[in-house]
Amino acid sequence: MESTQKWNRRSFFCRLATVAGFLMRAPQLPAQAPSPTPQQTRRGPIVHNGLIFISGQGANDGGAVQGADIEAHTRKVMENIKRIVESGGGKMESILQLNVFLATLEDYEAMNKVYDTYFPNGGPARMTVAVAGVPGHSRVEINGIAAVVNA
Amino acid sequence: MNCRLPTVGVFESNSDLHFPVTGIAGTLPNSAAMRAQNQGVVRKLDYDGQSVKGNPRIAPVVVHNGFIYVSGQGANDNGPAESLDITTHVRKVMDNVKKLVEAAGGDMDNVLQLTVYLSTLEFYEEMNKAYRPYFPNRGPARATVSVAGIPGGSLVEISCIARVVKP
Numbered sequence: 001m002e003s004t005q006k007w008n009r010r011s012f013f014c015r016l017a018t019v020a021g022f023l024m025r026a027p028q029l030p031a032q033a034p035s036p037t038p039q040q041t042r043r044g045p046i047v048h049n050g051l052i053f054i055s056g057q058g059a060n061d062g063g064a065v066q067g068a069d070i071e072a073h074t075r076k077v078m079e080n081i082k083r084i085v086e087s088g089g090g091k092m093e094s095i096l097q098l099n100v101f102l103a104t105l106e107d108y109e110a111m112n113k114v115y116d117t118y119f120p121n122g123g124p125a126r127m128t129v130a131v132a133g134v135p136g137h138s139r140v141e142i143n144g145i146a147a148v149v150n151a
Numbered sequence: 152m153n154c155r156l157p158t159v160g161v162f163e164s165n166s167d168l169h170f171p172v173t174g175i176a177g178t179l180p181n182s183a184a185m186r187a188q189n190q191g192v193v194r195k196l197d198y199d200g201q202s203v204k205g206n207p208r209i210a211p212v213v214v215h216n217g218f219i220y221v222s223g224q225g226a227n228d229n230g231p232a233e234s235l236d237i238t239t240h241v242r243k244v245m246d247n248v249k250k251l252v253e254a255a256g257g258d259m260d261n262v263l264q265l266t267v268y269l270s271t272l273e274f275y276e277e278m279n280k281a282y283r284p285y286f287p288n289r290g291p292a293r294a295t296v297s298v299a300g301i302p303g304g305s306l307v308e309i310s311c312i313a314r315v316v317k318p
Binding site: 049050099105119123124125126129130 | 205207208211312
């Protein structure tokens with residue numbers, strides 16, 4: 001009962017604040033605005049139902065890349081993937097699918113060489129194409145899906 | 152008895168596809184625990200539905216929690232394509248996709264999402280003609296783009312996600 005009254009009171013003041021804000025023609029957030037959960041932050045992975053959805057990672061994401069060659073770019077991208085997967089509760093071995101977008105197909109073999117070092121026990125399902133452009137001057141972009149371990 | 156086995160990195164050596172949807176295998180007897188563990192197990196399979204051998208760079212198909220992840224298939228995968236036209240390439244690629252989906256315990260009616268990468272947009276209509284017979288009932292959600300390059304000289308690459316239907 002008490003909590004309901006409290007809630008009603010809060011709800012009343014919340015509405016009052018909204019109306020006041022509107023009248024003052026000033027942008028005002030509701031008093032009880034929910035804070036974003038870790039799953040919704042821009043940098044972290046989207047985790048749902050035991051799956052980790054990895055945003056497309058470029059060499060320009062997660063700090064500056066050292067070097068402009070495909071090896072450095074692939075390493076940076078794979079480090080980003082590793083960090084994201086692990087922060088979402090997965091492992092490199094629990095990655096299910098990766099999509100590799102290259103800026104040029106000429107980088108295919110060199111990309112593979114660095115890529116292989118991240119999967120000593122064999123890699124996940126993967127597709128690779130060269131595209132017309134990758135944002136941020138990255139030579140490669142990779143996105144994918146991983147499984148949460150012991151979910 | 153502690154039956155907490157690692158749920159990832161456990162690749163079964165047979166093609167038994169059983170995905171029970173009940174329970175966490177904390178205190179179950181061994182066989183039941185193993186079956187229940189399948190729910191979280193990542194299984195990497197080849198074109199025959201057998202566990203991949205020799206730590207390959209790309210697992211042709213990965214099964215996890217009732218979903219089937221099919222690697223991008225080119226006309227150069229699983230044997231060479233017989234000729235170089237787009238119709239032959241699409242057929243080869245879709246035969247590969249079908250083989251992998253079925254090897255993993257799915258079927259073509261249960262492909263959920265599929266992506267087509269063409270080497271040139273000029274192949275769009277011909278690709279569609281060769282693609283359609285693989286989905287006589289209803290096709291999956293699909294995206295198609297043309298790209299700057301496809302590895303292995305294939306004119307088309309297709310990847311997809313399907314669901315397991317065989318118990």
